[in-house]
Amino acid sequence: MKRKQLFSFLIDLLFYIAGGMIYSVAVLLFLTENEISPGGLTGIATILNYLFSLPIGTVVFILNIPLLAAGVIKFGGVFIAKTAVATAVMSLTLDISGLFMPKMKIDPILAALFGGLLMGLGISLFMLRGATTGGTDIIAKLINRKFPHLTVGRLMLAADAAVVGLSALVYKNMESALYAVIAIYASSRVMDLILYGADRGKIIYVITDNAKELSDSIMSLINRGVTLLDVTGAYTGTKRQMLMCTVRRHEVAAVCRLATSCDKNAFIIVGEAGEVLGDGFKTNI
Numbered sequence: 001m002k003r004k005q006l007f008s009f010l011i012d013l014l015f016y017i018a019g020g021m022i023y024s025v026a027v028l029l030f031l032t033e034n035e036i037s038p039g040g041l042t043g044i045a046t047i048l049n050y051l052f053s054l055p056i057g058t059v060v061f062i063l064n065i066p067l068l069a070a071g072v073i074k075f076g077g078v079f080i081a082k083t084a085v086a087t088a089v090m091s092l093t094l095d096i097s098g099l100f101m102p103k104m105k106i107d108p109i110l111a112a113l114f115g116g117l118l119m120g121l122g123i124s125l126f127m128l129r130g131a132t133t134g135g136t137d138i139i140a141k142l143i144n145r146k147f148p149h150l151t152v153g154r155l156m157l158a159a160d161a162a163v164v165g166l167s168a169l170v171y172k173n174m175e176s177a178l179y180a181v182i183a184i185y186a187s188s189r190v191m192d193l194i195l196y197g198a199d200r201g202k203i204i205y206v207i208t209d210n211a212k213e214l215s216d217s218i219m220s221l222i223n224r225g226v227t228l229l230d231v232t233g234a235y236t237g238t239k240r241q242m243l244m245c246t247v248r249r250h251e252v253a254a255v256c257r258l259a260t261s262c263d264k265n266a267f268i269i270v271g272e273a274g275e276v277l278g279d280g281f282k283t284n285i
Contacts, residue, residue, distance in 0.1 A: 015129045016086045020093030023122030023133070027056065027094065028101040030115030034108050037167035037180045038119055038187075039160035041135035047163075047170050057094030061087060064134040071138045074145065078257055079221060082131035083138070090126070090133050112179040116186025123187070124194040130253050136160065145220065160184055195250045201276040202252050204245045205269040206259045207231060211241035214262040218243075221258065222251055246276055 027038055027046065035050075037043040045059035064087045071080045126133055140155035164184070168177035208214055215226040227244040247255055252270060259266045 012082065012085070012129045012131070013089070015125045016089040016131070017093065019086075019122045019125030020090040021097065021122075022118050022125065023090060024093045024097035024101070026115045026118035026122060028097055029104055030106075030111045030118065031183060032056070033104055034106065034111040034115075034179070035167075035171045035173060035176045036108065036112055036115060036183055037164050037176065038115070039136075039163050039180065039184050040156075042133075043160070043163035043167060043180075047167055050170060055095050056098065057091035057096075060094065060135075061091035064091075064138075067134060067138045067142075070142060074142060079130065079254060082129070083134050086126045086129075086131035087134040108175070108179045109182065112182040113186055116183035117190050119183065120187035120190030121194070124191050127191070127195055127250050130250070130257075141223070144223070195248060201246050201248055201273040203271040203273050204243075204247060204252065204255050205271070206243040206245075206255075207240055207267040208243065208259065208263040209240060209265075210263045211243055214259055214266075215243055217258045217262065218245055218255060222247065222254055224251065224255075246273060 027042060030036075031038050032046050032049070037046060041060055041063045042056070044063065045054075045056045048054045048059050049056045068080060068084050068087065071083070123133060132138075136156050136159040139159060143155050144150060164177050164180040167180065168174050206214065211228055215228060218224055218226050224245055224247050229242045229244060230239065231242045232239050245255060256268055256270070259268055
């Protein structure tokens with residue numbers, strides 16, 4: 001088991017390093033040099049870099065420390081640990097890349113498009129291994145727990161919009177905000193393509209003795225709905241509960257980890273969902 005965990009951690013680390021390098025190219029080569037904000041905490045770091053020449057990666061890491069601490073208190077578990085490692089790797093690659101990244105002023109639209117595409121690819125590599133780059137997604141999850149009627153997606157969009165608006169004031173160029181919108185949209189489309197595919201998802205069935213604990217964990221940490229079904233074993237006649245949960249592909253590993261942490265004897269079935277319609281997926285036709 002320890003060997004498998006070590007191998008999994010090394011694979012995670014390789015994805016994080018690759019994602020960090022790609023993300024660094026997007027931010028340093030295309031966006032920052034052309035005064036385009038990437039949004040989120042990285043956007044704040046680029047503003048502070050512009051004003052005070054502070055290293056972007058270090059600022060991102062420092063800004064994430066209180067958020068990660070709050071995340072540990074509220075969420076705990078593997079997700080925050082992975083996010084902490086991913087954030088540290090991304091911050092390190094940003095600062096190291098900044099030492100030798102060339103200065104390149106190009107057409108702002110090209111900078112926004114290519115910066116956004118690479119930014120989305122880099123973040124996707126983090127998310128494929130069950131982590132995020134910290135920042136606004138943790139803030140959004142914390143606020144969502146207190147105000148459930150505010151969705152995580154809308155909160156993140158509001159945070160990005162605020163940072164983009166601030167960057168336009170700092171750069172004294174309203175056009176930079178419009179280019180930032182292009183970059184963020186391109187990033188989101190790449191992430192949708194890599195992480196979600198063509199509205200495909202996964203259906204997870206979990207037969208467990210700790211259904212309530214697991215369903216609460218899935219709803220609070222992964223923000224997915226859960227259906228509980230009463231089932232009876234045909235051979236033993238034992239009555240248990242089965243959870244049914246529909247998730248995106250990149251969320252499967254997180255649900256499986258939660259299931260085994262709640263019940264090491266949980267019976268887990270992961271199936272393919274060709275298309276998913278409804279809240280959190282594709283809008284109903």
